[in-house]
Amino acid sequence: MILTNLIKQWWRTIDQQAVIAYGILIAFSFMLVTTTSSAVAGKIGLVDNYFSSRQILHLFVGAIFMVAFSSLDKKWIKRIAILGFLFSLTMLILVKFYGYEVKGATRWIRIAGFSYQPSEFLKPFFAVVTGWILSLKYQEGFPSFQVCILLYALVAVLILIQPDVGMLILITAVFASQLFIAGFPIIWIMVAFMGGFFGIVSAYFLLPHVTSRINNFLDPVSNENYQISKSILAFEEGGLYGRGPGEGSVKQHLPDSHTDFIFAVAGEEFGAIICIMIIGVFAFIVLRSLIRINNEQDKFIQLASIGLITQFGLQAVINMGVTLNLLPTKGMTLPFISYGGSSTLAIGIAVGMLLGLTKHKTSLVKYKNSDV
Template sequence: MSFTFSRTDHSILGRWWWTVDRWTMLAVLLIAAIGVVLIQAASPAVAERIGLSTYHFIERHLMMLLPALVIMVGVSLLSPKTVRRLGLGLFLASVIGVALTLVMGVEIKGATRWLHIPGLSLQPSEFLKPGFVIVAAWMFSLQRSQEGFPGYFICLFLWATVVLLLMSQPDLGQTFVVSVVFFGQFFLAGLPMVMVAGLAVLGVSGLVSAYFLFHHVQSRIDRFLDPSSGDNYQVARSMEAFQNGGLWGTGPGQGTVKMSIPDAHADFVFAVAGEELGLLWCIIILALFAFVVLRSFSRAFNDQSLFVMLAAAGLVMQFGLQALVNMGSTLHLMPTKGMTLPFISYGGSSLIALGIGMGMLLALTRRRFGPGDVA
């Protein structure tokens, strides 16, 4: 494709090809390809166990993955100003969607996080994350560029609203990711040290309160600290998978642990990678995620626009943190949180939201040379 566009090509696609971060895009495509292999290996056993056709999950995964990648490329064509508008619209729509789950949501495993639409279940909170990142970056940048604009207070109000909605579902995992990313953006925007201390106390207080207010949170933390205190079946089987896989793995499709892990194709897909692909490929997967995060941070911090820097940093923090939480939970390094592994785990809403988020990141980290390219 590099031979198709010359550096003098000023068409939309030509400018896109020579300004987009092709290495990051390639890394994301490799992660997605590995995900297809793992879903193909893990999902047939899950599908047959619950009475579905053998290839039900891999077919649906591909049906959502391909549009997600197309959306990623399409969004990456946008200018920062258009990304800002898209983020605002996405945020407003997802806030309404999350609010609707509280009155007409479908309850699954004790949480009402999904809206049932004929043919699919939509999880609005997945779209809330990238939307909120963009809106927060916009408010922070206005605080710095327009004297008297209350950007910090607007952001704190929006964050409190988002946390209230997410914890009403309840969804501690999404709340954790949204909050850590938000505080990271706030810090990069020049958060006063007094507020750093105050928000740190607020965060610890929130976690302690969640432990006492929500039984499932208390149960997960107790089981993490003391495995004998409750059911740790999936985590125990996950650790067994890594032991079975060793350095080289048993080979794609040859693992056995997936036969007994209910979420082998979703939250615990990394365990399937550990058993069937082995430690070496797990390190490669980790390296791909680290490459995307570090390279995107490097490009974001070199941008002259505060909005672009904060938005890109927030999006890549969200991407990296979600991967870290999933892999950490699978390896029993932290309590389980029901978080998907980006572009690898099965999940329709997650894949489409990630496609939008990574498209925004690629759009914001493109090289810009003219006044029409600035935010």
């Protein structure tokens, strides 16, 4: 009875339409990973349902995280985000010494038999922590900008060591959006973007895999641009209505069809109409969240939420842009749809915190009004 009342109160206070939209994305993930997994698993000697069964577990745990974090009020979200950020930062340091290499980058570490990518979890916690620190600028004398810059610089160095330029670009964009909303002088935001541009140029000349990806993007007919050419062909063959579930061939050719290029699978098997629906769901979530914080007076909620919204929306844009050859290739998943343990769980945490920050003022769990 108590649990039923708690669930009812949670449902009344939460953004119900956004929760339904997230549920639609989860349904798409189950459908697309299922149609893709057998082909990918067969090529590397695994059982047909290896990826689909693991993704079901990832989505289930991610949904639990989403509900759990959305049940908290802003003070507990802030506290957990600080602890999560410190833990993720520590793990990011350990990756340098104990991580293992995949495709030329050391971003993963094994814990208790599971692979873990600390930078995925760092993203949402960093957005909330910087949102909190930037909100303190309204307290006279607190050097919020300087503190945030130091944190950002530390995170940037640790991510570049891996290296993961795409992740750094995403985190930089999130941080810049928060600076803009916080009302910092536009000159500092321009400096941040110039620094980002300089970083990309430096990465182009210093990191061979970045050089290759940008060159392939600028020369789409290159023989090395195999994945992109297959991705574009998948959309062409899918047409308006698609070839039907399981009938596509792109998953037989792309090693990352269940992760980075799952949108191409959707285009070939379900057609342009379903792809437009997926884009529409992402757009709805972003716009809906922006509307929820439009009149928010609490600076912490406003700044943390804008960081989480930017992260969610921009990650989706990057993934789909790469698949359509609108952006250089970057190993970034499509939120809640692509296969991936760390990615799915981190997105569950991110949207859970976003739902918790944007819900109605009557909290599911009552806490004292003390702050961190």
